[in-house]
Amino acid sequence: MDSADTSVQGFNEQGVYPCPACRLGQIQALSLMDAMACNTCRHIFTANLQRQWLLMVDRSPPLVWHWNGRNWTGAHVEGVKLGWRYWLSAVAFVLLPPTLIGVSAYALVTASGASPPLLSIVWTGLTFLLHLALIGRSIIGFYRFPVRTYFSTVGRNLFSR
Ligand SMILES: [Zn+2]
Numbered sequence: 001m002d003s004a005d006t007s008v009q010g011f012n013e014q015g016v017y018p019c020p021a022c023r024l025g026q027i028q029a030l031s032l033m034d035a036m037a038c039n040t041c042r043h044i045f046t047a048n049l050q051r052q053w054l055l056m057v058d059r060s061p062p063l064v065w066h067w068n069g070r071n072w073t074g075a076h077v078e079g080v081k082l083g084w085r086y087w088l089s090a091v092a093f094v095l096l097p098p099t100l101i102g103v104s105a106y107a108l109v110t111a112s113g114a115s116p117p118l119l120s121i122v123w124t125g126l127t128f129l130l131h132l133a134l135i136g137r138s139i140i141g142f143y144r145f146p147v148r149t150y151f152s153t154v155g156r157n158l159f160s161r
Pocket of ligand 1: 019020021022023024025026038039040041042043
């Protein structure tokens with residue numbers, strides 16, 4: 001190791017780091033290339049050492065993480081941020097439709113005096129789950145989270161114990 005290694009926290013291309021994309025593998029420099037790769041999810045990264053940034057370049061625009069000395073923070077797409085407006089509309093998208101269905105079913109029930117029909121309860125639950133799944137899929141797609149690799153690696157780790 002050279003004398004410049006006094007700042008252990010500094011991110012450099014010679015080190016081995018946890019993968020910010022799958023959080024299971026490790027990234028390290030590819031030989032003969034100005035890039036780094038994960039040994040689990042196979043995403044390709046490049047480093048911006050001045051800013052201590054890591055860019056996932058196999059998607060466009062690239063995802064960016066910042067190295068804070070111990071781990072990766074602040075995944076965001078270069079130039080794009082999922083601001084509070086996105087999260088607010090995501091929450092509204094998930095919660096509003098089932099709430100509307102539930103409230104209208106409840107209003108019908110209290111008007112007629114009967115017990116709530118099972119169908120409207122199931123319907124409300126299904127609407128909630130469907131909208132949650134849609135939002136989840138869009139977030140996973142946005143961050144390119146490798147769901148399949150994640151679960152297969154977790155499964156392999158479980159069975160190898
Ligand atoms: Zn990975």
